[in-house]
Amino acid sequence: MPHLPIPCASALAALLLLSSQPALAQARTNVAVAASWHVTTLDPATDGYTFQRMGVGETLVDADEAGTLIPGLASEWSTSEDGLTWRFTIRPGVSFHDGSNLDAEKAVASLERALTQPGVLASAPIKSIEAEGGDLVIHLDKPFSPLPALLANYSTMILAPASFAQDGSTVAVIGTGPFRITSVAPPISMEVERFADYWGEPASIETASYISASRAETRTLMIESGDADLAVTLDPAGYRQLSQNDDVTVEVVPIPRTIMMNLNLARPQLADEETRRALSLAIDREGIAAGILGFPQASATQLFPPTLEGWHSHSVVPLAYDPEKAKAILAEVGWEPGADGILARNGERFALTLRTFPNRPELPLIAAAIQDQWRQIGVDLAVSVGNSSDIPAGHQDGTLDIGLFARNYGLTPDPVVNAADDFRSGGGDWGAMNWENPKVDEALAKAVETTNETAREAAVATVVEAVQAEPPIIPIAWYQQTVAHPKALEGVVIDPLERSYGLSKLRWAE
Missing domain, CATH: 3.10.105.10 (Dipeptide-binding Protein; Domain 3)
Structure with a gap:
């Protein structure tokens, strides 16, 4: 995956200058997201939340807007009567962005790597993780009921083996989501495109971009100028300002x-x-x-x-x-x-x-x-x-x-x-x-x-x-959580758990 470093001092200005011109040509196929968080590394333990929110990486277990656990890359799961063994059935027919197929062995390797990194899995009493046919099986030292919820956290996203070097470091983010990465320019931006072989419902938009704008007033201005189509986390002044704009929808949820x-x-x-x-x-x-x-x-x-x-x-x-x-x-x-x-x-x-x-x-x-x-x-x-x-x-x-x-x-x-x-x-x-x-x-x-x-x-x-x-x-x-977007952008749903920007559901009004 290519890396396109841009000097930090001028990165945002350069990106805005570039994005303002193709935005007109791509107005109905691209969505630009502006948020406050930098993309500092490719490691899911550190910046996995951005890759999850952009629809790049997915986890075994997912969650809806109410926090209810739902199937993700695992189509179902169950636990033994004594609570010491959990079995997750790997969804068939899932491809990674590099064309390789997801199976239980690859999921095991990804989770075993996550266990060696900082993240929520450290709180679980995991004894071992192994593949049995099409299932990923986790053995525990003692019962631990929130294990499926931990497997919905971004640090446990399942990535292809090619994402990691021999020493375990992350060299690419090759996920299974509806979007695949086309470029990353740490710490400011990322570009993604629709993944044609996605196992679920395909996205409506063709491409999306992520721009890190740390100041809330900058994100407000980006919505007003059209340099961003989805601005996340507004300050009170920006919320009031955009609420008075007839062309903008501003939403808020706890x-x-x-x-x-x-x-x-x-x-x-x-x-x-x-x-x-x-x-x-x-x-x-x-x-x-x-x-x-x-x-x-x-x-x-x-x-x-x-x-x-x-x-x-x-x-x-x-x-x-x-x-x-x-x-x-x-x-x-x-x-x-x-x-x-x-x-x-x-x-x-x-x-x-x-x-x-x-x-x-x-x-x-x-x-x-x-x-x-x-x-x-x-x-x-x-x-x-x-x-x-x-x-x-x-x-x-x-x-x-x-x-x-x-x-x-x-x-x-x-x-x-x-x-x-x-x-x-x-x-x-x-x-x-x-x-x-x-x-x-x-x-x-x-x-x-x-x-x-x-x-x-x-x-x-x-x-x-x-x-x-x-x-x-x-x-x-x-x-x-506050989100602003043009009224012409339809399908926006604010995720209270901040797991997703919902890019795959977005569409531009005709």
């Missing part, structure tokens, strides 16, 4: 990424549940969602957004904003204002430091808003804006008071793996700190191991209800 704070429960200020509930009540989520994020509907009433149907509860009491009630609760549990208005209890001043980072520019703004809102109930919150690595580092060495970040619960269609890491006793680097709840530990173990849907639903409900009631973490807002 995605399973939550802005949240993890709390160090080893701190005396954060140790008791009532104090944590008061802190949650003192956050104006609707104001933050409307004023900073630009979407009032982004206000989080619980940790998991509606997109994650199995984890979004309709029975828990929604999170609310009530600073007066927050003050009353704090007074009931012994917090009294000092001469400077800051609360104290047993000689301990209610002063903490929140760590966040600027990679997501809304986070420091949200931190400042919470700082002001908590000040009004007597909490002295300092804000430290540094690197994203400061939060897990502070978790590990115990120096973190509070971290503010965005947690992606959609890395797989089933968030149980992330949830198990976040809310087990002690918590993971991006989860609860020093929270101990034996019922939650038991429920998480059950949710990971059982394939009985009734038992699993009960276990998930236990976890969700405990996280809402005891707040070891405090949710702030749910991210919204």
Whole structure:
């Protein structure tokens, strides 16, 4: 596969200059996608999400817009009664983009290679992977019910053997999807064309291009100028601007990424549940969602957004904003204002430091808003804006008071793996700190191991209800995915799990 490197400083300008001219000739056959993510490598463990979204690489298991698992390159799957053996039937008649045929042996080789790389498979207790006739069989050391969901993650996409060098490095992305790569110019662009021998329904458009435009305002301008046909992730200003354009459609849906704070429960200020509930009540989520994020509907009433149907509860009491009630609760549990208005209890001043980072520019703004809102109930919150690595580092060495970040619960269609890491006793680097709840530990173990849907639903409900009631973490807002496109581009469907741009379904109006 050819590589066409373009100097980074001038890459975007060059691409826009070139794309603006053939765009007229290809207006009814090509779709140009503008997004914020670079294509830095060909490795599916690192940049596989872009190859998956562009319809190049596919996984054994797929998922629909609701997160329901559906057949992908595996036409069906089953597990043994003891949960230790999973069997995936490889779909017949599938060709890789280099013309070679997919079979169980090639799928095994691709997954075994994925096991050696960073990715979600590391969380599964995989003993071995082997081919048996037309089936790929995975043997486990212990039951692990979310295995099919892990096999829907981009890092497990099935690639042809020619994609990898002898040392295991990726030299090409030769997938099975409806589009095959024709060129890549890291880190800015990629070109794909319709794959004539695709096993499924063929795409309507002939070609598509991907352009990395890191600034949201650039993506907005690209839609207005016609240099992009599908712009993903707009800022509030761009959303409002394009919403007023009669030739453009702007759509928004919640995605399973939550802005949240993890709390160090080893701190005396954060140790008791009532104090944590008061802190949650003192956050104006609707104001933050409307004023900073630009979407009032982004206000989080619980940790998991509606997109994650199995984890979004309709029975828990929604999170609310009530600073007066927050003050009353704090007074009931012994917090009294000092001469400077800051609360104290047993000689301990209610002063903490929140760590966040600027990679997501809304986070420091949200931190400042919470700082002001908590000040009004007597909490002295300092804000430290540094690197994203400061939060897990502070978790590990115990120096973190509070971290503010965005947690992606959609890395797989089933968030149980992330949830198990976040809310087990002690918590993971991006989860609860020093929270101990034996019922939650038991429920998480059950949710990971059982394939009985009734038992699993009960276990998930236990976890969700405990996280809402005891707040070891405090949710702030749910991210919204925004997409803009010309009205003449039909068939656009926003994938809440961010697995696909839906290119194969797109068509230009006659």
